Amino acid sequence: NAGVTQTPKFQVLKTGQSMTLQCAQDMNHEYMSWYRQDPGMGLRLIHYSVGAGITDQGEVPNGYNVSRSTTEDFPLRLLSAAPSQTSVYFCASSGTGGGYTFGSGTRLTVV
Amino acid sequence: AQTVTQSQPEMSVQEAETVTLSCTYDTSESNYYLFWYKQPPSRQMILVIRQEAYKQQNATENRFSVNFQKAAKSFSLKISDSQLGDTAMYFCASTNNNAGNMLTFGGGTRLMVKP
Numbered sequence: 001n002a003g004v005t006q007t008p009k010f011q012v013l014k015t016g017q018s019m020t021l022q023c024a025q026d027m028n029h030e031y032m033s034w035y036r037q038d039p040g041m042g043l044r045l046i047h048y049s050v051g052a053g054i055t056d057q058g059e060v061p062n063g064y065n066v067s068r069s070t071t072e073d074f075p076l077r078l079l080s081a082a083p084s085q086t087s088v089y090f091c092a093s094s095g096t097g098g099g100y101t102f103g104s105g106t107r108l109t110v111v
Numbered sequence: 112a113q114t115v116t117q118s119q120p121e122m123s124v125q126e127a128e129t130v131t132l133s134c135t136y137d138t139s140e141s142n143y144y145l146f147w148y149k150q151p152p153s154r155q156m157i158l159v160i161r162q163e164a165y166k167q168q169n170a171t172e173n174r175f176s177v178n179f180q181k182a183a184k185s186f187s188l189k190i191s192d193s194q195l196g197d198t199a200m201y202f203c204a205s206t207n208n209n210a211g212n213m214l215t216f217g218g219g220t221r222l223m224v225k226p
Contacts, residue, residue, distance in 0.1 A: 031212040042115075042202050042216030043156075050212075058213065090156060094212050099146070102156035 002026050006091050006103030013081040013110045021076040021106050023091030029101075031094040032074040033058070034066065036087040037105075043090060049074055081110045113138045113205050117217035124193045125225050131178075132188045132220050134203030143205055145179070146214070147188045150200040159201070162186065190222075198224045 007022045025032065030051050035043035045058030049068040063085060065077040074093075078085060088107050092100040114137045124130035136145065147159040162170045162179050169177050174194075178187045190197055203217040 033213065035214075035216075040218075042204075042218045043214070044216070045213055048213055088154060092156075092214070096212075099144075099158060099161050100156075100212075100214060101158075105154050105156075 004091055004093050004101050004103040006089075006106055008106060009104065011106060011108050013078070013108065015081060015083060015110060017081050019078050019081065021078075021089055021091070021108075023074045023076065023103060024072050025074075025093040025101070026072065027093060027095070027101065028071060029093035029095050030071070031100075032068065033092050033094075033100070034064070034074070034076045035090045035092065036060065036085075037090065038087050046076065046089075078108075083110045086110045113140070113143075113215040115203050115205055115215050115217035117203055117220050119220045120218070121221045121223070123223040123225055124190075126193055126195060128193055129189060129191050130193055130222065132190075132201050132203075132222065134186045134188070134217055136184050136186060136203070136205050138184075138205060145177075145186045146204045146206070147175070147177070147186075148202045148204060148216075149197075150202065150219075151196075151198070156202075160188065193224045195224050195226060198222060 004025045033048040034046040037043045047066040049055045091103040094100040116135045143164045145162045149157045149159050160172045174191045176189045200219045202219045204214045206214050
């Protein structure tokens with residue numbers, strides 16, 4: 001099925017560990033973004049990309065890296081996990097005109 | 112920068128009745144889009160309805176419709192004939208083409224539909 005695929009769905013990390021959250025879309029969308037959702041809050045933008053080879057920071061970029069080597073893939077890297085990064089992470093993609101399609105989310109716990 | 116505000120943290124409605132969720136936004140852009148997303152307990156983000164700012168006609172999708180007041184920067188969602196499956200968090204969001212289509216979200220409204 002067409003859409004946005006995020007892996008893993010759940011992850012537990014120890015403080016200081018690194019990991020990569022994977023995101024892939026098969027809709028040939030130009031725009032891709034990563035958001036985090038903390039309890040009782042809306043989603044906040046971490047990083048975004050307007051096309052292959054182009055990325056930029058969002059509202060809460062510290063502690064995260066991204067790259068966009070292909071149109072389809074937009075991985076999010078946690079460099080050194082901290083308890084403050086415990087959250088639910090969503091990847092999303094969009095063509096022109098808005099209307100993002102979201103992945104199913106990754107629940108990350110940092111202990 | 113864009114901001115989106117949802118002033119109702121929680122709401123409830125009886126099954127089959129109508130409920131309206133409020134949203135206000137602030138933007139300096141002339142070209143932007145507004146959205147309502149539904150997040151059920153499964154946590155999947157589902158697009159409910161979208162509105163293009165340059166269109167005066169209010170968007171409608173089956174039982175969901177919006178009241179878009181551009182001058183007042185208001186974008187409310189009306190759910191008619193509420194169903195138990197409408198129970199979810201609802202997020203209002205805005206974006207503009209000049210900002211990489213980034214979405215700015217409100218804090219959400221938790222809607223409970225009661226039988």
